[in-house]
Amino acid sequence: MIAVVAGGGGLAVYLVDQFFHQFRGSRLVVIPGGVSYRFLPAPGVTPMKDACLDSVDVDGIVADLHSSQTAYQEVMAQPGLTEVPTHHAGYLYELLTARVLLGEDCRTELTVSERPYYAHFKRASDTLLLAISLPLTAPILAVASLMLWLDAGGPVLSWHARIGQHGKTFQMATFRSGGTGDGQENVTSVGRLIRKLRLYELPKLWNVFKGDMSLIGPRPKALDFSPELFEEETLLEYRHYVRPGITGWAQVTHGFAVDEARRELEHDLYYVKHRSAALDLLIVYPHYTTKMNGVDLRR
Template sequence: MHVQQVQPQAVARRRLLARRDVRLLTYLLFGLVLPVIVWNAIMRPTIELPYWHNTVYTLFVATFASWYALDRLRQYAKARQLSYVVPVNLFAFGAMLGFIGLARIPYSISLFLLGMAATLATSYLVVAKTRHARRPQIVVPGGRVEELLLRPSFIAAPPLAELERQVAHGRIDGAIIADLHFDHAPEWERLFANAALKGIPVYHFRQIMELQTGQVRIDHLAENDLGSLIPNLPYMTAKRLFDIVSVIALSPLLLVLLTLTALAIRLDSKGSILFFQQRMGFRGKPFRMVKFRTMREREIVETADGRRDDAMTRDDDDRITRIGRFLRKTRLDELPQAWNVLGGDMSWIGPRPEAIELSEWYESEIPFYSYRHIVRPGITGWAQVNQGHVTDLNSVNAKLRYDFYYVKNISLWLDILIALKTVRVIFGGLGAR
């Protein structure tokens, strides 16, 4: 990997764009203050003061929420921020509009719509301008840093004496990246320690690779690796509560969709409407997963290889029915799994559960495979929105690294990112992943 020498002017521009306070100020100025001033100059005499105050307050909350959500999502790998500008803004402003309606708060619809349009435009322009802007990252040679993917923000480390002066005088507004497992000279080890004491982030190259790829690679399950993959237990408890409440709240809509889909399957092909299969679940306990049937019923060879081949679904599988192909593309075939979610066998989001035959095969061939079962399996997940169907061991290895990334970083914001990616997959016509 050949990192570049960046001109001071380019570094200064990236430094400014990477600052959260600058982005927030831009949102508030162009998404809130400017439209309020413009609207006030045109419409102010026609509205009572309480209406104006209420609208400005709600616009502030929605604008701040839009900035905050997009800012949090950018911290994760593979966050295609431009794709999420519209849904994030619509959700933030829609939530505030719903609150206004439920609370019967008087407000100005024209001012609210102007503020929403201005914030949406500001969000798009800020994200487009800053999605590749990062603070300079000084790459120290040695070890496996060559495995990093080249980025414009990477800067080749200057000579040791110069870098020591920059650290001592606080002239580094960025981070230092190195292979911290490499046997660096004592002078470099001392520099890493001094930089950390000065508040300068010092990252092991693996941390940066995870942000680049969205995967956690494990070569040896050393104690520190295992500890770093223990999931966020308080969040998992809260997530379980959300799963129960959301299934109950969505049950009227789910019943309508389940009925219509069942009728379509019945009219399309012979056979049962539902498909049941034993899957490997939370903490390695098998459970009976249910989904809509999308394939023709067929004879299964009662051998280990036959059951394993039957459990695999390949792209353009000729067993898929006409309506089944549509259901798989729109994910409607997964709707009955809301029952599994309610029962605690699954969550809305998590590593996809594998058939027992496949799971046992993968566990026998791939080290640490069973560790993915430390969280509840999901209807959709990080690997599913980043990778297609997998059938060979190499692809399963890549999928496992995605699963480990999810386990390590499990949080509300990562789940939101997966939900947004799932919507993009469905409406983008990419189908099941």
């Protein structure tokens, strides 16, 4: 009885402590050097300068363990820090931003595990969702095609060369709604409406059916996209490890018009690294995604 009471009391104290701990921000010591500076402007981080370590209850040490060994050893030599857990700067950056940390030269190493069952499950899910949505999408495709043909005449589809899984190229279909890449300088009223409603992306369902794309994945890129970011071929291999998608992690957390190639790449690599059915569900429900764990991932 004494053992049961003691064990239950200890568990209750631990649970209460953990409950109240979630309302207190973690106090971390960030060691300068390497990519540690990228951690400071991350969402949810408030720097506290000129703090005496002896007077602060430290929860952990953050360091770039690849290039800050000297500074790390000096900090860890201080009394009271020998038992404090150490975290790599890239790990916490990934935890707070849902992006993979890239260095200045965009070099990184990812552990991309094989998940054959997930790949088959995702392909089956894409096919099933296409079949279920066909009664809705088929009439929209037919009406949009007829409107474009009556408005401008000629072909209603436009084909674009894109990079697919494992670097293979494929022809991606969109409605010829005018604008950049469609071969038309003037955007008609119907084309403008098609683009405003984002209906011009519906023909991509044909690429999903063929297996060139998936409903969810990194957005397909042109053959000459951002070559300055990819000095290391491994980054291309990582990003193209999965099928490109109509929408992806970067789009729901940062928007479709991602204005920073590095940030979009960090989002895409995060998806490749953590790809799962649970992450796909977060992408489908973007309201929860952008506020995951109380952190605004759009920052």
